[in-house]
Amino acid sequence: MTTTVQDQDRQQQAAPATNAPIERSAAYYRLKADVEDFYYHEADLLDDRRFRDWLELLTDDISYFMPIRRNVKFGQQAARENTKRGEGISWFDEDKWTLTKRVEQILTGVHYAEEPLSRITHMVSNVQIKGARPQIDAARELDVTSRFLVYQNRVEYETYIFVGRRNDTLRLTDNGWKIARREILLEQNILLAKNLTTFF
Amino acid sequence: MPLRNDFDQLVDVKGGFISREIFVDADIYRQELDKVFTRAWLLVGHESLVPNPGDFYTSRMGEESVILCRDKKGEIHVFLNSCRHRGMKVCRYEQGNTSLFTCPYHSWTYTTDGKLQGVPLHRTLYDGVLDREANSLVSVAKLCNYKGSIWATWDKNAPDFITYLGDAKIHLDQALDCRDGREGGSEVIGVHKWVFPANWKFAAENFLGDTYHNPSHRSVDLIGIGPSAAAGKKGRRDDELEKAQHVWISFPEGHGVHSAIQPEANEYIESFLDNPILEQYFRHCFEERKRRLGEGARLLPFVGTIFPNTSYHGRQPRGLCAWHPHSPTSTEGWRFFLVDKDAPKEAKEYLRRYYMRYSGPAGMTEQDDMENWLYATAASTGTVARRYPFNYQQSMGAYVTDHPLGGDVSLQVTEQIARGFYRRWTTYMQGGDWHELLGSPAGNRQAAE
Ligand code: FES
Numbered sequence: 001m002t003t004t005v006q007d008q009d010r011q012q013q014a015a016p017a018t019n020a021p022i023e024r025s026a027a028y029y030r031l032k033a034d035v036e037d038f039y040y041h042e043a044d045l046l047d048d049r050r051f052r053d054w055l056e057l058l059t060d061d062i063s064y065f066m067p068i069r070r071n072v073k074f075g076q077q078a079a080r081e082n083t084k085r086g087e088g089i090s091w092f093d094e095d096k097w098t099l100t101k102r103v104e105q106i107l108t109g110v111h112y113a114e115e116p117l118s119r120i121t122h123m124v125s126n127v128q129i130k131g132a133r134p135q136i137d138a139a140r141e142l143d144v145t146s147r148f149l150v151y152q153n154r155v156e157y158e159t160y161i162f163v164g165r166r167n168d169t170l171r172l173t174d175n176g177w178k179i180a181r182r183e184i185l186l187e188q189n190i191l192l193a194k195n196l197t198t199f200f
Numbered sequence: 201m202p203l204r205n206d207f208d209q210l211v212d213v214k215g216g217f218i219s220r221e222i223f224v225d226a227d228i229y230r231q232e233l234d235k236v237f238t239r240a241w242l243l244v245g246h247e248s249l250v251p252n253p254g255d256f257y258t259s260r261m262g263e264e265s266v267i268l269c270r271d272k273k274g275e276i277h278v279f280l281n282s283c284r285h286r287g288m289k290v291c292r293y294e295q296g297n298t299s300l301f302t303c304p305y306h307s308w309t310y311t312t313d314g315k316l317q318g319v320p321l322h323r324t325l326y327d328g329v330l331d332r333e334a335n336s337l338v339s340v341a342k343l344c345n346y347k348g349s350i351w352a353t354w355d356k357n358a359p360d361f362i363t364y365l366g367d368a369k370i371h372l373d374q375a376l377d378c379r380d381g382r383e384g385g386s387e388v389i390g391v392h393k394w395v396f397p398a399n400w401k402f403a404a405e406n407f408l409g410d411t412y413h414n415p416s417h418r419s420v421d422l423i424g425i426g427p428s429a430a431a432g433k434k435g436r437r438d439d440e441l442e443k444a445q446h447v448w449i450s451f452p453e454g455h456g457v458h459s460a461i462q463p464e465a466n467e468y469i470e471s472f473l474d475n476p477i478l479e480q481y482f483r484h485c486f487e488e489r490k491r492r493l494g495e496g497a498r499l500l501p502f503v504g505t506i507f508p509n510t511s512y513h514g515r516q517p518r519g520l521c522a523w524h525p526h527s528p529t530s531t532e533g534w535r536f537f538l539v540d541k542d543a544p545k546e547a548k549e550y551l552r553r554y555y556m557r558y559s560g561p562a563g564m565t566e567q568d569d570m571e572n573w574l575y576a577t578a579a580s581t582g583t584v585a586r587r588y589p590f591n592y593q594q595s596m597g598a599y600v601t602d603h604p605l606g607g608d609v610s611l612q613v614t615e616q617i618a619r620g621f622y623r624r625w626t627t628y629m630q631g632g633d634w635h636e637l638l639g640s641p642a643g644n645r646q647a648a649e
């Protein structure tokens with residue numbers, strides 16, 4: 001049984017899209033600078049509490065997903081460590097409708113878990129373009145990985161630090177880059193925060 | 201320092217005052233772990249988490265880690281997750297399948313029915329005489345698979361689980377039975393686990409039937425997040441109970457529920473308008489349930505807490521919660537989300553999304569609960585704050601004791617359930633016997649037997 005799972009694991013690790021690194025050409029670095037800029041802008045919108053503007057950065061068909069991370073036997077990580085998008089229960093498995101609801105809720109002014117508003121800083125780093133379609137010098141869609149550190153301070157003493165990885169698909173639209181797909185891998189098993197009221 | 205034993209003064213049910221000490225005091229907390237959590241029946245998990253022989257799921261009872269395991273023969277066990285040699289956790293995976301639990305420390309091995317099997321160098325170092333039987337994993341004293349939900353107690357003198365539930369049974373059934381009225385048949389589709397800085401009793405009490413805290417959910421009610429929200433309905437769920445007579449019941453065992461009784465005609469109330477397949481499915485379930493249960497179908501659940509720390513949400517959303525104590529001011533919440541195992545795919549898909557946006561630390565509704573529990577706990581730890589008990593005088597005396605549903609039944613929002621819960625908590629803390637713990641007065645033992 002273990003062998004089967006390990007085999008699956010290797011296969012999944014060898015899955016396409018993220019395997020062959022993109023050549024570090026001038027076009028790559030230009031695009032990477034654009035993407036970083038996009039992320040810094042996104043972080044500004046969230047930290048400045050411009051939540052409606054943040055929603056504008058998401059495509060209408062966005063899939064926003066944060067799995068629950070589980071403690072599993074060696075070799076079963078790919079198959080079982082993370083809950084899956086589209087099945088069962090995760091921390092978030094959202095579309096634009098629920099994300100919009102979350103924003104509307106904060107803006108009611110009586111969402112007590114965010115009233116008064118938390119102070120939040122989003123740090124984004126380790127940005128790498130892992131896939132570009134149709135090609136790097138005329139890309140319309142990108143697979144991008146990054147790391148985040150989100151610091152939240154709430155009311156007086158409540159402080160949370162969320163650290164993890166993001167795997168995004170960005171799409172170029174008439175209004176610039178937008179997020180079409182986001183996977184947020186928070187490096188925690190049991191959630192060590194009372195709430196997840198922020199966006200990642 | 202002698203242990204505190206002034207529980208009668210701390211819990212003044214008649215006057216309607218309960219001391220803040222029981223929510224923040226470290227000594228009382230230590231005693232709770234012993235006097236409440238090693239005696240009462242606790243929720244451990246669900247059979248659907250361990251469907252096959254060799255499947256295990258690590259869970260908790262009180263502060264302690266336990267393993268829920270289905271042995272090779274298919275029988276379910278619950279063991280303390282601690283090696284009999286030096287105490288190492290024999291299992292640090294959340295879930296899986298195994299034929300043996302191998303202790304990482306010195307490699308003792310235990311079979312899936314908890315028996316000590318392998319002891320390295322057994323013959324040379326233990327003269328081949330180490331008593332394996334006596335060194336099995338520590339098993340719970342009693343275990344019950346109730347309609348798929350797994351419960352256990354460390355007290356061998358505890359009554360069986362059905363007796364323990366008393367008249368709260370039919371209310372818990374509403375969460376565990378199929379939507380069309382068939383018995384049992386639920387499965388867990390996922391589990392949330394998170395830690396929040398509040399005393400565990402805030403969470404337990406919230407689900408006892410504290411309907412009074414409804415205003416704290418105003419934000420979700422304003423924007424609408426229910427199964428008919430996209431169709432324009434405000435609120436956080438469909439109003440299936442809009443014509444019902446709500447009932448708040450305190451049971452003598454310490455349990456409490458908020459349920460509702462539909463009017464005699466018991467007509468279907470439109471729900472799940474956002475998805476025609478779901479709308480049809482739940483309409484069908486409603487009619488089937490009515491056909492199957494007749495009059496009994498008029499009873500619908502809202503929420504409840506089975507003493508001490510298991511809560512349920514009966515319909516929208518639907519699940520079981522365990523509030524595991526971590527410290528006087530910290531609790532680990534677990535929520536097991538339930539669906540009918542044989543529900544159509546579309547229903548499961550819709551429900552899981554609804555559950556996620558409603559419940560737990562990322563749930564739009566319950567985030568506001570956690571905020572309240574945290575700051576209510578935090579603002580009760582102070583020296584001065586502790587001098588002033590909480591007020592539990594709501595709807596004093598406004599209940600009947602001869603209702604067919606049993607217990608103290610109120611027809612208005614009430615703290616009678618909380619008063620009943622803490623009255624029973626006091627009996628546990630005073631080391632009461634099982635007659636008393638089930639709610640029979642000490643002098644009335646004969647009658648209870
Ligand atoms: S502690 Fe488990 S074998 Fe020693």
Ligand SMILES: [Fe+2]
Nearest residue numbers: 413417566569
């Ligand atoms: Fe609530």
